[in-house]
Amino acid sequence: MNCAVKRVHFIFPQSVDFSFTHFLLRLLCRSYPRSATSTSFKMPKVKSKPSKKLIDLVNEYGSDILSTDNTVLFCKACGMTINHEKKYFVCQHLQTAKHKSATEKMKTESKQACLLNTFVADSSSKSQFPTELCMAFIDAGIPLWKLENKSLRSFLEKYTKQHIPSESSLRKHYIDNNFNNVMDRVRREVAYNKIWISIDETIDPVGRFVANVVI
Structure with missing residues (x-):
């Protein structure tokens, strides 16, 4: 059985300083689609950790209204979790009539508790x-x-x-x-x-x- 061997000769001008490693890389890249070349790769965007995102939302809107256990976002006034995938959902919840009413009720109860504590201390x-x-x-x-x-x-x-x-x-x-x-x-x-x-x-x-x- 005869095996045919093909020889490939590359001739470059003597004035060209071309490294052998770089040459092989370019040669190999020709056998792959252009989408697979090194120039087509893009670094994926690094997503922020959920815990940091939740903490930032609590700091922005106030820890007296929102709280988090680093997993979910909780509304203290309404006693429920909020969709925090997008900031828009949080803003939408805070603008609802139900939330505003619950917030006013919570503030009133807080004032009454302060007055009660003051009265007990005076008594x-x-x-x-x-x-x-x-x-x-x-x-x-x-x-x-x-x-x-x-x-x-x-x-x-x-x-x-x-x-x-x-x-x-x-x-x-x-x-x-x-x-x-x-x-x-x-x-x-x-x-x-x-x-x-x-x-x-x-x-x-x-x-x-x-x-x-x-x-």
């Missing part, structure tokens, strides 16, 4: 005065009915700028709280330490039995 600071007043009278051994004295009441109201509660109010609402606070403090201080206890039984001015405990 807490105001209730602190009668609590400490009750504790001070008990620690000093002053009967609470002394607060019914008009001269003492007017004096305290004048210089403390506070409403002085009645004896019955202190007994109903503050004595138990003060007792519980003292017991909690004793428990924290004693904890698991060894203690010594002395108990003495006596009677109060109205004849009731009282047990005095010393720790």
Whole structure:
């Protein structure tokens, strides 16, 4: 079996400085379609990461309205996810009457919550005065009915700028709280330490039995 061998001779002018590697590349490119040559390849566009796109949308329209878990875009006012494939869809949702109504409702509820927190804080600071007043009278051994004295009441109201509660109010609402606070403090201080206890039984001015405990 004879194998025919074809020889190809290339003749170039001596003045041409043509690298052999470059020559082979050009020769090979002729055997492929023009669309496959190196000059026809284009770098694909690099798409931005979904998480970055979502974060940018949240930053643009406000984190008080939108939020994301790096997977979906969520509207806080409407309580639903939004199509974020295109910015147009997000803008379209934000312009709907449903979203605007939900946003106004959310802002109103937020203001009411702030007012409620302020009211609770003010109420807490105001209730602190009668609590400490009750504790001070008990620690000093002053009967609470002394607060019914008009001269003492007017004096305290004048210089403390506070409403002085009645004896019955202190007994109903503050004595138990003060007792519980003292017991909690004793428990924290004693904890698991060894203690010594002395108990003495006596009677109060109205004849009731009282047990005095010393720790």
